[in-house]
């Protein structure tokens with residue numbers, strides 16, 4: 001979906017929330033289970049150590065101070081310092097450990113998603129708007145990362161403090177402890193309610209962020225810029241971006257507003273609690289023996305309640321943040337669940353590149369992009385090794401699709417394609433790319449130097465090999481004239497080069513790999529007639545042992561082909577040499 005074309009992209013791209021099981025998320029934690037267990041053990045040890053603190057305080061107030069026992073006082077203070085030290089060390093290790101687990105799990109997520117997306121068919125990318133994929137890998141996983149970095153260790157720390165405090169409360173006076181904890185279910189109910197409200201907003205927020213990312217990547221790119229300027233669409237696009245950005249801001253405000261009153265209610269509850277505790281404790285001081293509360297207990301208890309306030313609030317806050325992650329997981333799993341389009345077999349055949357002849361046999365192949373009209377229909381063609389075949393035909397007749405099927409960018413619905421008698425579906429991906437090279441009409445070039453673009457095809461190529469293929473592509477003289485030669489930067493997708501220069505660079509890049517089969521899809525369409533004739537003459541001589549399939553509109557471009565097939569509506573309607581076809585006309 002192209003933001004340049006749509007008014008409200010978000011409406012058509014609503015992510016449907018589906019249930020995702022916690023079990024599935026936990027699968028990602030499985031490799032780190034021992035670290036996770038260690039982290040939990042550390043939380044408990046830390047909580048256990050800290051639990052002793054209020055008891056020491058009580059002993060100071062009730063025993064050491066009233067009876068002026070200096071030795072006991074020193075002993076208790078030393079114990080307090082020791083416990084604080086141990087808690088600090090344990091907390092540090094625990095924080096580092098939980099951060100490591102969180103970051104590695106997210107790293108696994110990113111890599112798995114990236115690897116899976118690489119396996120999806122080309123159709124997925126043609127149907128997905130630019131920026132959407134980037135948004136999910138960077139923003140969605142990035143949000144999880146933020147949450148993990150900020151919340152994971154806070155969560156662990158606060159959890160241990162709450163555990164420690166609550167246990168200490170029960171040890172000290174279970175009745176007062178029970179009274180203090182009455183706030184917890186109320187706070188949880190409020191949090192749950194607000195959490196649900198915010199989750200709904202979070203889904204909309206993610207969607208609008210993805211819209212924004214798409215708009216940026218499509219409209220602030222070279223083609224997007226050219227289109228918007230030449231069509232006078234800049235004010236319209238600015239207005240639309242401003243609206244998307246405002247939506248993002250408004251949604252965040254809505255999300256924050258919804259949670260604010262929740263905090264105020266919880267805060268009030270926690271503030272009132274110590275006052276009520278003092279009242280109940282004070283009354284019990286005057287009661288009969290079994291229910292008496294010492295001053296030390298009451299002071300220590302209020303200290304414990306204060307100690308509980310902040311971590312409890314933080315735990316509730318983290319709980320809400322974690323609920324928001326559900327939508328992030330839904331968006332990530334939605335991509336992970338897309339079936340891989342073209343699959344490599346487990347026992348795929350690996351060809352010895354040097355021994356491949358490059359004979360091709362296309363046997364009764366049919367293919368449609370979507371249900372309905374077949375782009376290629378019952379297509380059969382034998383291409384002997386080292387021969388030159390041309391596919392010509394009107395626009396939309398299915399020529400490019402044949403190229404896609406040969407390179408296995410899509411798999412045929414019916415029929416089969418064989419290279420040296422091996423079905424291409426049985427070949428390993430590496431073998432297929434070693435054997436089949438594609439030069440397209442509108443090649444994609446990397447934003448780097450000419451050298452980097454050439455060596456992308458074969459990083460181990462020598463300088464001589466690089467120059468040789470550049471000469472074959474009639475590009476070397478042009479490069480030699482540039483002030484920086486092969487080090488010239490080509491700009492975003494080669495926009496600093498002309499169409500013909502880009503096509504020749506792409507051709508040289510494929511020639512550097514020297515595959516046994518080269519598909520040239522209108523690969524020289526941007527060249528003037530003289531340069532094109534020069535180039536194809538030279539190529540015919542140099543590529544004598546290479547099987548070449550040239551896709552063209554015009555018969556004149558493929559004069560020297562051994563065999564020409566003419567396509568119409570996905571079918572072969574004529575075949576023969578240039579002479580034979582001319583005679584038929």
Ligand SMILES: Nc1ncnc2c1ncn2[C@@H]1O[C@H](COP(=O)(O)OP(=O)(O)OP(=O)(O)O)[C@@H](O)[C@H]1O
Pocket residue numbers: 123126369370375393394395396397398399400401402553
């Ligand atoms: N990704 C796609 N999804 C759906 N239909 C597609 C897709 N790509 C191509 N088609 C359709 O398949 C048919 C064949 O397209 P193809 O690109 O193979 O034709 P072509 O002969 O190479 O055309 P041209 O000479 O204009 O490049 C066309 O009708 C086209 O609209």
